[in-house]
Amino acid sequence: MSWIMAAEQPDTPDASLLRRDYYDEVASRWYGRPATVEEIAQGLTDDGADQLRSPTGGFVVGRYGGRPAACGGVLLCAEAPVIDGTAPATAELTRVYVRPFARGTGGGAALLSALEDAARRLGARRLALDTRHDLVEARGLYAKHGYREVEPYSEGPYSERWFAKEL
Numbered sequence: 001m002s003w004i005m006a007a008e009q010p011d012t013p014d015a016s017l018l019r020r021d022y023y024d025e026v027a028s029r030w031y032g033r034p035a036t037v038e039e040i041a042q043g044l045t046d047d048g049a050d051q052l053r054s055p056t057g058g059f060v061v062g063r064y065g066g067r068p069a070a071c072g073g074v075l076l077c078a079e080a081p082v083i084d085g086t087a088p089a090t091a092e093l094t095r096v097y098v099r100p101f102a103r104g105t106g107g108g109a110a111l112l113s114a115l116e117d118a119a120r121r122l123g124a125r126r127l128a129l130d131t132r133h134d135l136v137e138a139r140g141l142y143a144k145h146g147y148r149e150v151e152p153y154s155e156g157p158y159s160e161r162w163f164a165k166e167l
Contacts, residue, residue, distance in 0.1 A: 001064055001065035001105070002064075002065075003062055003063070003064050003069075003070075003105070003106060003107050003110040004062070004063045005060055005061070005062045005063075005070075005110055005111060005113075005114035006060065006061060006062075006063075006114075007058055007059065007060055007118065008059055008060065008061040009053055009059065010049040010050070010052045010053065010059040010073065011049065011050075012061075014061055014068040015059060015061050015068075015071060017068065018061060018068055018070070018071035018097060018099070019044065019047075019049060019071065019095060019097075020040060020044065021097065021099060022071065022095050022097035023035070023040045023043035023044055023047075024040050025097070026043075026132075026135070026158075027039045027040060027043055029132075029134050029135070030132075030134075030158070048075070049073070049095075051075055052073035052074070052075060052094070052095075054122075055122075056075060056076055057073055057074050057075040057076060057091070057122070058073065058074050058115075058118035058119075058121070058122065059071065059072070059073045059074075060072055060073070060111065060114045060115055060118060062098070062107055062110060062111050062114070064102040064105060064107055067102075068099075069098060069099045069101070069102035069107060070097060070098040070099065070102065070107045070108075070110075070111045071095060071096075071097050071111075072093060072094070072095055072096040072097065072111050072112075072114075072115045073093070073094045073095050073115075074091040074092065074093060074094070074115050074118050074119045074122065074124070074127070075091060075092050075094055076089070076090075076091050076092075076122055076123075076124065077090045077091060077092050077128065089122075089123050089124045089125055089126070090124055090125075090126045090127070090128055090164075091119040091122055091124035091126070091127055091128075092127070092128050092129055093112075093115060093127055093128070093129040094129070096108075096111065096112075096115070096129075096138065098111065103137075108141045109141075109144075109145060112141070112142075112145050115127070116165075116167055119167060120167055124167060125166065125167050126164055126165065126166050126167060127147075127164065127165050127167060128150070128153065128162065128163065128164040128165075129142065129147070129162070129163050129164075130152075130153075130154050130156070130158075130159040130160075130161065130162050130163075131159075131160070131161050131162075131163070132158055132159075132160045132161065133160045133161060139161060139163075142163045142165075143163075145165075146165050147163040147164065147165045148163060148164065148165070149161065149162065149163055150162050150163060150164045
């Protein structure tokens, strides 16, 4: 089977289900138990997904063997970390997710590549992201693909580690 990555609006049926699955997983990990329907709905409420479309961002859905299996977004940032003394246009990675059945098949790498291309199309020369300590697999994926830890550039209860990559 192979991966196909494509730009998609964040509110299509497949994208919406993937975003829901993303919130289910990150909330369940955060709480250390299965997330409730209400907790998942709270994550989806006013989550800013409407900004993940041109001209402020983009959203990608990955299909593995024809099944929706991955998603992620990029969003142009007003403020972002300075790397090597410069501050070029920066986009932020967000909602990066691969469904469990498709993990270990190269989907994370393919998704990052598609999101990096989407960020370049928006004019970004750097990608940045924040994540949590417990999202070990995500941190490993970012490090493997050239993202390096940077000083904090955002605040929030779920912002514990920050990464960036020059495009």
